[in-house]
Amino acid sequence: xxxxxxxxxxxxxxxxxxxxxxxxxxxxxxxxxxxxxxxxxxxxxxxxxxxxxxxxxxxxxxxxxxxxxxxxxxxxxxxxxxxxxxxxxxxxxxxxxxxxxxxxxxxxxxxxxxxxxxxxxxxxxxxxxxxxxxxxxxxxxxxxxxxxxxxxxxxxxxxxxxxxxxxxxxxxxxxxxxxxxxxxxxxxxxxxxxxxxxxxxxxxxxxxxxxxxxxxxxxxxxxxxxxxxxxxxxxxxxxxxxxxxxxxxxxxxxxxxxxxxxxxxxxxxxxxxxxxxxxxxxxxxxxxxxxxxxxxxxxxxxxxxxxxxxxxxxxxxxxxxxxxxx
Amino acid sequence: xxxxxxxxxxxxxxxxxxxxxxxxxxxxxxxxxxxxxxxxxxxxxxxxxxxxxxxxxxxxxxxxxxxxxxxxxxxxxxxxxxxxxxxxxxxxxxxxxxxxxxxxxxxxxxxxxxxxxxxxxxxxxxxxxxxxxxxxxxxxxxxxxxxxxxxxxxxxxxxxxxxxxxxxxxxxxxxxxxxxxxxxxxxxxxxxxxxxxxxxxxxxxxxxxxxxxxxxxxxxxxxxxxxxxxxxxxxxxxxxxxxxxxxxxxxxxxxxxxxxxxxxxxxxxxxxxxxxxxxxxxxxxxxxxxxxxxxxxxxxxxxxxxxxx
Numbered sequence: 174x175x176x177x178x179x180x181x182x183x184x185x186x187x188x189x190x191x192x193x194x195x196x197x198x199x200x201x202x203x204x205x206x207x208x209x210x211x212x213x214x215x216x217x218x219x220x221x222x223x224x225x226x227x228x229x230x231x232x233x234x235x236x237x238x239x240x241x242x243x244x245x246x247x248x249x250x251x252x253x254x255x256x257x258x259x260x261x262x263x264x265x266x267x268x269x270x271x272x273x274x275x276x277x278x279x280x281x282x283x284x285x286x287x288x289x290x291x292x293x294x295x296x297x298x299x300x301x302x303x304x305x306x307x308x309x310x311x312x313x314x315x316x317x318x319x320x321x322x323x324x325x326x327x328x329x330x331x332x333x334x335x336x337x338x339x340x341x342x343x344x345x346x347x348x349x350x351x352x353x354x355x356x357x358x359x360x361x362x363x364x365x366x367x368x369x370x371x372x373x374x375x376x377x378x379x380x381x382x383x384x385x386x387x388x389x390x391x392x393x394x395x396x397x398x399x400x401x402x403x404x405x406x407x408x409x410x411x412x413x414x415x416x417x418x419x420x421x422x423x424x425x426x427x428x429x430x431x432x433x434x435x436x437x438x439x440x441x442x443x444x445x446x447x448x449x450x451x452x453x454x455x456x457x458x459x460x461x462x463x464x465x466x467x468x469x470x471x472x473x474x475x476x477x478x479x480x481x482x483x484x485x486x487x488x489x490x491x492x493x494x495x496x497x498x499x
Numbered sequence: 500x501x502x503x504x505x506x507x508x509x510x511x512x513x514x515x516x517x518x519x520x521x522x523x524x525x526x527x528x529x530x531x532x533x534x535x536x537x538x539x540x541x542x543x544x545x546x547x548x549x550x551x552x553x554x555x556x557x558x559x560x561x562x563x564x565x566x567x568x569x570x571x572x573x574x575x576x577x578x579x580x581x582x583x584x585x586x587x588x589x590x591x592x593x594x595x596x597x598x599x600x601x602x603x604x605x606x607x608x609x610x611x612x613x614x615x616x617x618x619x620x621x622x623x624x625x626x627x628x629x630x631x632x633x634x635x636x637x638x639x640x641x642x643x644x645x646x647x648x649x650x651x652x653x654x655x656x657x658x659x660x661x662x663x664x665x666x667x668x669x670x671x672x673x674x675x676x677x678x679x680x681x682x683x684x685x686x687x688x689x690x691x692x693x694x695x696x697x698x699x700x701x702x703x704x705x706x707x708x709x710x711x712x713x714x715x716x717x718x719x720x721x722x723x724x725x726x727x728x729x730x731x732x733x734x735x736x737x738x739x740x741x742x743x744x745x746x747x748x749x750x751x752x753x754x755x756x757x758x759x760x761x762x763x764x765x766x767x768x769x770x771x772x773x774x775x776x777x778x779x780x781x782x783x784x785x786x787x788x789x790x791x792x793x794x795x796x797x798x799x800x801x802x803x804x805x806x807x808x
Contacts (some may be wrong), residue, residue: 203508410792438757442756447755449756451754481759
């Protein structure tokens with residue numbers, strides 16, 4: 174097999190309720206450009222679309238030549254197409270504030286004199302904190318539900334996998350917290366002189382959090398709502414990377430939308446007299462395309478030519494449209 | 500250590516450097532914690548999660564499988580409980596606690612970190628080549644040593660402050676004694692290991708850090724930003740390697756439009772690179788016409804980087 178059975182356009186038609194799409198793959202394969210093209214396509218379908226970057230090293234502003242850091246801005250001369258680079262600093266500050274309030278309340282509740290500041294700092298310095306904050310932010314964007322369609326330009330795939338897998342992980346963790354919280358509450362009630370049942374905001378928060386996590390997990394694993402696309406080049410390392418990741422995604426129950434092959438050198442540009450360097454590359458490319466068809470088969474959604482210049486700015490994204498959505 | 504954005508050639512350079520050093524008769528370990536790093540693919544051997552694997556005489560490669568490490572932790576804890584209390588089976592309640600602890604977001608992080616510390620502290624090689632995760636994250640890992648150190652300091656202090664409260668709680672729970680000291684000891688042990696490894700990371704005599712760049716505007720901008728941050732963490736920055744340089748002889752031949760455009764871009768940005776990094780550039784590595792996988796291609800790359808090997 175060496176042709177597309179279900180194209181990107183067909184996949185979209187088959188999943189009319191699709192609302193959240195992700196692009197992942199090895200660095201340097203064109204994830205951001207593909208995400209930008211998909212967002213433009215969705216906007217052109219009349220959907221109010223948000224392209225959000227959750228990558229700690231953002232590149233959307235660079236793609237559009239326009240500052241979209243920390244704010245959703247319309248791009249590509251399309252009133253329905255918005256781009257947004259999440260400002261992690263804001264998220265982290267906000268999360269810190271929230272944690273501070275919760276902890277202060279808890280310390281008061283438990284009659285502890287320990288200063289909260291030290292504890293908060295140690296909790297938020299935890300290296301996993303930034304990642305959690307990023308996930309929280311993505312969840313917020315999804316729950317606000319201000320757009321019809323969302324495209325997430327994710328960090329390198331390993332990170333994305335963890336980001337998504339985290340929803341599962343969180344539920345387990347909160348479960349544990351709830352349990353010990355319940356025990357603490359019982360203990361306090363035992364000690365308390367007044368037997369009146371006190372409202373417990375921390376417990377409420379944990380329950381709310383658990384609900385959020387269950388909800389986002391529901392969205393992310395819904396085949397009709399979510400699709401994860403993998404981008405690759407016709408080269409051995411990017412292919413190997415997505416081969417590995419695609420299986421992990423299946424394990425997590427995250428819907429895999431398909432594979433997009435980017436940067437294919439066009440044969441009509443290569444003749445007998447073309448430099449040997451180029452002809453060798455094309456020969457190698459043929460082998461890798463063969464491999465791609467063998468491994469991913471009917472999961473391939475589009476094959477995109479190597480453009481003569483870097484894809485940047487609206488005119489180039491518009492050109493990409495015809496190749497990604499055949 | 501090689502750092503830089505994704506897809507620039509960090510892993511390939513790590514492999515080629517390891518190859519060169521091994522040929523010089525040094526015992527070398529090249530290792531990675533990034534599931535995207537593809538050492539397996541470059542050496543054409545499945546080494547993921549298999550520990551140090553001999554690729555050729557003196558050259559060992561290792562890819563860390565964090566998930567497995569987490570599972571090993573869990574097993575260790577189970578075994579400890581079984582041994583301690585002479586049980587034949589872990590009680591359900593404790594098992595669910597072990598499951599939940601493994602699910603904590605920081606767990607994978609610390610599993611990876613732990614394994615790296617293990618590798619560095621254990622010794623046994625003349626050279627260690629640490630193939631880092633892409634920029635944002637590379638920084639993150641390097642800064643982790645100082646962050647963890649501070650974090651543990653805080654926790655240790657807090658634990659001491661909380662002792663008083665815990666004693667009251669222990670009396671209420673009718674516990675016979677506190678396991679506090681054991682926890683404190685464990686924290687101090689971790690702290691010592693971290694200090695040792697971060698000491699190695701920032702030791703200018705022992706450690707060198709190289710950035711991989713290509714002649715593209717975004718890459719150059721990002722690298723300058725990253726280099727400033729690295730300097731803050733006292734990571735010894737030793738220089739830059741420019742990858743994917745198109746050979747001038749190609750220009751005289753018949754080439755497609757996309758390559759002609761790349762030449763124009765390359766000329767422009769090589770100038771910028773020259774002005775920005777000046778005498779810190781250590782090598783220009785040509786774009787190859789084939790994937791660098793397998794020892795034969797690695798040797799070819801090693802020769803262009805280091806001269807005859």
